[in-house]
Amino acid sequence: MPVPPSIDEAELAAILKRAGLTLTPDQVRGLLPGAAIFQGLIARVNAPLPREAEPAVTFDVEQT
Amino acid sequence: MSILTIAEAAKLIAAKKLSPVELAKTHLERIGRLDSELNAFLMVTEERALADAKAAEARQMSGSLRGKLDGIPIAHKDIYNTAGIRTTAHSKLLKDNVPTHDARVVAKWAAAGTVMLGKLSTHEFAFGGPAFDLPWPPARNPWNREHFTAGSSSGTGAAVAAGLIMGGTGSDTGGSIRGPAALCGIAGIKPTYGLCSRVGILPLAYSLDHAGPMAWTAEDCALLLQGMAGHDPEDPASADRPLPDFTAELGKGAKGLRIGVVRHFFETDNRASDATRAGIDAALDFFRKEGAEVRDIILSPMVDYFAVGWLLMVSEAFALHGPWLRERFMDYSEMLRDRVALAAMLSGPDIVQATRRRRVLCREMAKAMADLDVIVMASAPAEAPRIDNVPKWSGIEKPSFTMPCNVTGFPAISVCTGFGEGGLPVSIQLAGKPFTEPTLFRAAHAYETAMPWRSKRPAMAA
Numbered sequence: 339m340p341v342p343p344s345i346d347e348a349e350l351a352a353i354l355k356r357a358g359l360t361l362t363p364d365q366v367r368g369l370l371p372g373a374a375i376f377q378g379l380i381a382r383v384n385a386p387l388p389r390e391a392e393p394a395v396t397f398d399v400e401q402t
Numbered sequence: 403m404s405i406l407t408i409a410e411a412a413k414l415i416a417a418k419k420l421s422p423v424e425l426a427k428t429h430l431e432r433i434g435r436l437d438s439e440l441n442a443f444l445m446v447t448e449e450r451a452l453a454d455a456k457a458a459e460a461r462q463m464s465g466s467l468r469g470k471l472d473g474i475p476i477a478h479k480d481i482y483n484t485a486g487i488r489t490t491a492h493s494k495l496l497k498d499n500v501p502t503h504d505a506r507v508v509a510k511w512a513a514a515g516t517v518m519l520g521k522l523s524t525h526e527f528a529f530g531g532p533a534f535d536l537p538w539p540p541a542r543n544p545w546n547r548e549h550f551t552a553g554s555s556s557g558t559g560a561a562v563a564a565g566l567i568m569g570g571t572g573s574d575t576g577g578s579i580r581g582p583a584a585l586c587g588i589a590g591i592k593p594t595y596g597l598c599s600r601v602g603i604l605p606l607a608y609s610l611d612h613a614g615p616m617a618w619t620a621e622d623c624a625l626l627l628q629g630m631a632g633h634d635p636e637d638p639a640s641a642d643r644p645l646p647d648f649t650a651e652l653g654k655g656a657k658g659l660r661i662g663v664v665r666h667f668f669e670t671d672n673r674a675s676d677a678t679r680a681g682i683d684a685a686l687d688f689f690r691k692e693g694a695e696v697r698d699i700i701l702s703p704m705v706d707y708f709a710v711g712w713l714l715m716v717s718e719a720f721a722l723h724g725p726w727l728r729e730r731f732m733d734y735s736e737m738l739r740d741r742v743a744l745a746a747m748l749s750g751p752d753i754v755q756a757t758r759r760r761r762v763l764c765r766e767m768a769k770a771m772a773d774l775d776v777i778v779m780a781s782a783p784a785e786a787p788r789i790d791n792v793p794k795w796s797g798i799e800k801p802s803f804t805m806p807c808n809v810t811g812f813p814a815i816s817v818c819t820g821f822g823e824g825g826l827p828v829s830i831q832l833a834g835k836p837f838t839e840p841t842l843f844r845a846a847h848a849y850e851t852a853m854p855w856r857s858k859r860p861a862m863a864a
Contacts, residue, residue, distance in 0.1 A: 345747075350747075353746050353747055354743060354746050356746070357720075357724075357743075357745075357746035358724065358727075358728040359727060359728060359731065359743055359746060361731070361743075365731075368736075368740060368794075369740055369743060369744065371795055372740060372741070372744055372794065372795045372798065373744060373747060375795055375798050375799060376744045376747055376798065377747070378709075379705075379708070379709040379712055379713060379798065380709075380713065380747065380748065380752055382705060382706060382709035383709050383710055383713055383752060383755050383756040383759050384751075384752065384755050387755070387758055387759065387762070391758070391762065
């Protein structure tokens with residue numbers, strides 16, 4: 339499993355701001371422990387899959 | 403009046419030995435006496451309940467009962483829209499929200515003759531809890547009111563266990579039916595994805611949301627599911643297939659069932675408590691003695707299922723709540739806003755990879771179940787923790803036992819396997835192949851009827 343990069347308060351604040359969330363420094367600090375765990379989950383889903391393994395994100399052309 | 407199951411009450415109502423009006427009054431009296439200690443209800447609809455009950459009683463007297471749910475007292479999780487009746491999602495953001503239409507499932511239960519007692523506590527928008535910074539307090543566990551109910555169908559779990567209702571609706575995006583069922587010692591089924599309409603239910607994550615029933619027994623869940631399930635062309639995920647009789651296999655016992663045990667989920671991936679593991683092992687012994695074939699199976703690590711489910715859940719939730727989060731961040735509970743805000747860390751490729759991996763995991767579980775009827779897991783890691791000791795990030799520190807069946811959409815039921823050292827319930831989770839709910843009910847019912855756990859209610863309900 340890929341090792342997730344660490345994240346600091348400034349990076350997290352920037353990521354949140356890009357998503358439209360302008361939080362106070364205290365609020366950002368409150369998210370940091372969860373962000374570290376969350377990075378591990380992101381790394382988990384990004385573990386290598388062969389390119390042809392699963393062409394998800396398809397749709398049913400007949401579905402209305 | 404002793405606390406009855408739905409199956410028992412239905413027989414008495416059909417035989418004209420139990421008045422639906424008296425049954426409703428008994429439950430309203432229990433709510434009035436006990437709910438101030440449980441916070442299971444956000445709203446009690448006494449007038450509506452008595453009107454429903456009188457209508458049911460009229461049908462009883464005229465021999466025109468609509469079925470086994472006619473006259474049965476129920477309530478709805480407060481993310482189910484109820485026409486003319488406030489539906490808040492337990493949130494400040496919707497505290498004055500009054501829908502104009504019933505959710506499809508609400509309408510179906512009403513048409514079946516149920517008696518609606520009110521609206522039930524939930525974690526905010528079926529996600530953030532337990533929270534103490536909302537307009538209403540969180541529900542408490544009737545086995546010990548200092549302890550957590552789990553969520554998000556927290557009010558339903560507490561109300562069923564305490565005998566305030568005979569059954570209720572829940573919703574399950576990552577375990578929100580099975581978690582409270584486990585910690586409150588009742589039965590709760592997350593049906594197959596697409597079996598029950600979500601139309602009129604406030605969404606959390608479209609690709610993971612399931613509607614389902616919670617009740618004291620698996621048999622009662624089968625009766626309630628019969629009144630909930632069915633195709634709905636307005637729900638794009640709704641399955642268009644014949645509806646089975648969910649009670650058809652009750653009483654057939656466990657003989658011949660082929661059961662796989664995902665032992666690494668609860669022994670190594672997230673090691674469950676001694677009492678939980680002992681309860682599962684005792685249940686497996688029961689199934690073997692009854693003539694079931696039991697063997698261990700191996701799936702991917704539970705965290706693989708969990709990571710896919712959690713990332714999809716928060717990304718879909720952020721898509722829904724983003725506008726409010728940007729403008730009214732502090733109007734949400736800290737539990738919800740902080741968990742959902744983390745979705746800002748996700749990239750488009752992360753979501754694509756999660757979606758690809760989801761189908762890999764679906765295929766893996768389907769392959770593992772090809773020659774099995776049921777797979778066994780834990781429902782929860784242990785007895786309920788204290789409600790004042792549920793850390794904000796506890797939901798993601800360890801993988802949950804319930805998420806795998808949200809990711810795959812396979813049906814899964816939680817039933818009680820006894821009690822732990824603290825006197826609170828422990829549980830087992832039985833999962834099946836898509837649309838095999840009758841077999842799940844068969845296995846769960848065989849176990850429940852052979853064990854003593856269904857004869858014990860919380861002391862406060864006695």
